[in-house]
Amino acid sequence: MISDAITKTGASTQFQVFPLKLHAALLPQLSTMLYSIIVSLGWGASALASPWSLVPRDKNPLYRNASACVDDRVEDLLSRMSLEDKVGQMFQQMLRIGENYTVDQGSPGNWNSTKAMVLDKRMKHFNLVGTVDDARRGAEWYNQVQKMAVEDGLGIPITLSSDPRHGFGLTVGASLAPGIFSQWPETLGLAALRDPVLVRTFANIVREEYVSVGIRAALHPQVDIATEPRWARVYGTWGEDAHLTAELITEYIKGLQRDEIGPRSVTTVTKHFPGGGAAQGGEDSHFTEGQNATYPGNNLEYHLISFKAAFKAGARQIMPYYSRPVGTDFNSVGFSFNKEIVTNLLKDELGFKGIVVTDWGLVTDGKLGKFPWPARAWGVQDATEGERATMIIEAGCDQFGGEERPELVVDLVKSGRISEKRIDESVRKLLKEKFLLGLFENPYVDPDEAERIAGNAYFRNLGEETQRRAYTLLSNKDDVLPLKLASGSKVFCEGFNTTKLEARGYKLAENPEEADFALLRLKPPYDPRNGTIVGAFGQRTGTLEYFPEEKKRQAAIYAAVPTVAEIFVDRPIAIPEVVEQTRAVLASFGSSDDAFLDVVFGDAAPEGKLPFDMLRSDEAALEQMEDVPFDTRDPVFKFGHGLRYKSACEASKGHSCQ
Ligand SMILES: *[C@@H]1O[C@H](CO)[C@@H](O)[C@H](O)[C@H]1NC(C)=O
Ligand SMILES: *[C@@H]1O[C@H](CO)[C@@H](O)[C@H](O)[C@H]1NC(C)=O
Ligand SMILES: *[C@@H]1O[C@H](CO)[C@@H](O)[C@H](O)[C@H]1NC(C)=O
Ligand SMILES: *[C@@H]1O[C@H](CO)[C@@H](O)[C@H](O)[C@H]1NC(C)=O
Ligand SMILES: *[C@@H]1O[C@H](CO)[C@@H](O)[C@H](O)[C@H]1NC(C)=O
Numbered sequence: 001m002i003s004d005a006i007t008k009t010g011a012s013t014q015f016q017v018f019p020l021k022l023h024a025a026l027l028p029q030l031s032t033m034l035y036s037i038i039v040s041l042g043w044g045a046s047a048l049a050s051p052w053s054l055v056p057r058d059k060n061p062l063y064r065n066a067s068a069c070v071d072d073r074v075e076d077l078l079s080r081m082s083l084e085d086k087v088g089q090m091f092q093q094m095l096r097i098g099e100n101y102t103v104d105q106g107s108p109g110n111w112n113s114t115k116a117m118v119l120d121k122r123m124k125h126f127n128l129v130g131t132v133d134d135a136r137r138g139a140e141w142y143n144q145v146q147k148m149a150v151e152d153g154l155g156i157p158i159t160l161s162s163d164p165r166h167g168f169g170l171t172v173g174a175s176l177a178p179g180i181f182s183q184w185p186e187t188l189g190l191a192a193l194r195d196p197v198l199v200r201t202f203a204n205i206v207r208e209e210y211v212s213v214g215i216r217a218a219l220h221p222q223v224d225i226a227t228e229p230r231w232a233r234v235y236g237t238w239g240e241d242a243h244l245t246a247e248l249i250t251e252y253i254k255g256l257q258r259d260e261i262g263p264r265s266v267t268t269v270t271k272h273f274p275g276g277g278a279a280q281g282g283e284d285s286h287f288t289e290g291q292n293a294t295y296p297g298n299n300l301e302y303h304l305i306s307f308k309a310a311f312k313a314g315a316r317q318i319m320p321y322y323s324r325p326v327g328t329d330f331n332s333v334g335f336s337f338n339k340e341i342v343t344n345l346l347k348d349e350l351g352f353k354g355i356v357v358t359d360w361g362l363v364t365d366g367k368l369g370k371f372p373w374p375a376r377a378w379g380v381q382d383a384t385e386g387e388r389a390t391m392i393i394e395a396g397c398d399q400f401g402g403e404e405r406p407e408l409v410v411d412l413v414k415s416g417r418i419s420e421k422r423i424d425e426s427v428r429k430l431l432k433e434k435f436l437l438g439l440f441e442n443p444y445v446d447p448d449e450a451e452r453i454a455g456n457a458y459f460r461n462l463g464e465e466t467q468r469r470a471y472t473l474l475s476n477k478d479d480v481l482p483l484k485l486a487s488g489s490k491v492f493c494e495g496f497n498t499t500k501l502e503a504r505g506y507k508l509a510e511n512p513e514e515a516d517f518a519l520l521r522l523k524p525p526y527d528p529r530n531g532t533i534v535g536a537f538g539q540r541t542g543t544l545e546y547f548p549e550e551k552k553r554q555a556a557i558y559a560a561v562p563t564v565a566e567i568f569v570d571r572p573i574a575i576p577e578v579v580e581q582t583r584a585v586l587a588s589f590g591s592s593d594d595a596f597l598d599v600v601f602g603d604a605a606p607e608g609k610l611p612f613d614m615l616r617s618d619e620a621a622l623e624q625m626e627d628v629p630f631d632t633r634d635p636v637f638k639f640g641h642g643l644r645y646k647s648a649c650e651a652s653k654g655h656s657c658q
């Protein structure tokens with residue numbers, strides 16, 4: 001390998017020696033030749049300065065020796081890295097798959113090419129955006145990118161990460177479509193099943209599918225506690241109870257990482273420290289209006305319970321949230337800028353020794369579609385980019401998420417603002433993770449294996465079964481469910497593909513008035529915030545009640561025909577009128593149309609119990625405190641509520657039917 005003979009400090013992929021540009025293929029011979037001259041002349045490395053730098057090196061450097069101890073390998077590699085190489089490790093940016101699974105060429109003015117980031121910017125950590133809908137081609141794409149990294153410079157492999165991609169949430173910047181992978185309910189659905197063994201199985205499957213296509217880091221679990229019902233990100237949590245969350249995420253982390261981090265592990269980034277749940281007014285801190293985390297109940301401690309469990313389970317990486325604490329003794333700046341949070345609380349008090357990666361986009365202003373999107377530098381908006389980066393490093397963070405500004409940090413080191421020793425501290429941890437994941441020994445994946453593993457029938461079946469089981473039956477008047485309709489009955493349908501319903505022998509009704517029954521799959525209520533950046537981002541936030549016109553529209557259906565309503569309960573929505581006016585209400589936490597029909601007609605039975613209290617109204621949301629669980633007045637349904645089908649109870653002889 002070229003890189004074993006030459007250390008280059010420049011950012012170009014061509015090797016500039018004197019005024020000559022050399023073709024890479026000539027370099028091995030040339031470098032051997034130069035090496036002999038250097039050795040025979042007795043030059044030391046110090047004699048080799050600008051404009052070119054050529055340092056003789058061992059053929060088998062210690063860092064490449066798989067039998068050597070990892071800490072020694074890290075030190076050896078670190079000693080060979082330029083400042084640019086080191087700082088490149090401290091950035092993790094989004095990576096796209098190019099058209100037809102080619103290496104992405106970038107989009108001028110929008111995003112940079114893979115090559116520019118991997119080679120010029122020396123970056124080796126990326127989160128995959130976009131769907132993998134073909135395992136073989138996904139694996140082949142990954143191998144191409146990896147080859148670029150491995151054949152360059154010191155041959156440091158990339159680590160590919162991902163936001164969750166096994167559910168239904170599909171919120172920009174928070175989760176992705178599953179594509180080829182098996183599809184499961186959201187984590188709220190796993191919380192509804194209260195089954196630690198199932199969570200471990202799920203995590204093992206996520207790990208196997210990820211690893212098969214080269215994803216080795218999970219930007220999850222999201223262990224925030226859903227104490228604020230309006231918050232758009234409740235859907236990615238494990239509910240309102242910190243102790244249930246702690247129990248389940250322990251299994252999740254162990255499933256992804258395994259007992260020891262190793263060549264088949266996925267390292268986890270537990271987020272968002274110290275809990276994103278206390279969002280003031282329920283607004284999310286991706287945006288200016290949601291920048292405050294607030295603790296009117298003085299209850300920050302409750303939000304740390306799940307993090308303590310994650311540390312005990314061996315969580316290797318942590319992501320602080322965007323929010324800044326207000327009304328506390330802490331400095332009121334964003335958590336990643338906050339030394340009191342990252343160094344004093346996280347590291348000193350809670351003893352966390354792993355990697356701290358910031359949430360995405362804290363330094364550089366950007367845009368989202370037509371909207372300007374300022375850096376999430378809450379509390380430090382007036383600081384320069386360099387000052388922001390300095391604060392993040394001084395707070396104790398190791399890596400900048402969603403940024404690609406190595407030159408900014410290189411300048412901070414060159415100007416003496418940040419010491420290289422401090423850079424080394426973070427880079428050491430980041431390199432160690434790559435060694436432990438076995439990426440130096442096995443940088444590539446096997447496309448055959450990817451095809452066999454990702455989305456195989458067994459994984460898919462378990463995911464589909466879990467979608468069905470996680471359904472939570474909120475109401476069921478006169479045991480109308482499971483539904484028994486005479487063949488040929490006319491059904492008014494909304495919100496799903498009716499082909500399979502017709503295949504069951506029912507007819508479709510054009511309108512409620514001529515129907516014998518109605519089956520509705522309803523979207524949950526939220527404020528679409530049309531014409532704002534929040535709306536463009538697609539967050540389901542704000543109101544927990546349907547708008548008055550929608551209530552009226554639904555009421556007309558319910559008055560005309562007996563109805564079963566099913567709703568994707570992504571937050572503790574306030575739907576007392578739906579419960580009152582329908583025959584039955586099913587809460588889904590992410591499920592397919594097939595799963596819906598199976599549960600309605602009794603081919604599968606709902607087993608879920610609510611992972612949070614469901615609110616009575618928006619007024620009740622205003623009255624409760626952002627940081628306190630289970631403090632809503634007169635909830636329509638309590639945490640743990642979930643009815644059973646009579647038939648399922650009878651079948652399970654003696655088991656509690658609740
Ligand atoms: C690799 O490291 C092991 C353990 O330190 C050592 O015994 C071995 O000689 C090394 N191999 C090479 C090729 O340097
Ligand atoms: C992608 O594949 C399609 C179909 O083979 C082809 O028409 C198209 O030109 C390809 N695009 C690129 C960028 O290779
Ligand atoms: C692409 O890289 C250039 C050069 O470093 C930088 O100025 C620009 O901000 C980058 N683009 C994005 C979208 O980050
Ligand atoms: C955040 O809290 C600060 C301090 O309490 C307050 O001045 C500011 O108005 C709040 N910002 C928002 C967007 O609510
Ligand atoms: C509905 O489902 C059937 C098969 O189940 C499928 O063939 C059809 O394309 C689907 N229709 C839509 C609009 O997705």
Ligand SMILES: *[C@@H]1O[C@H](CO)[C@@H](O)[C@H](O)[C@H]1NC(C)=O
Nearest residue numbers: 526527528529530531535547
């Ligand atoms: C928001 O926009 C969507 C279409 O983009 C539209 O259907 C909806 O009625 C709008 N809602 C409000 C409250 O303006």
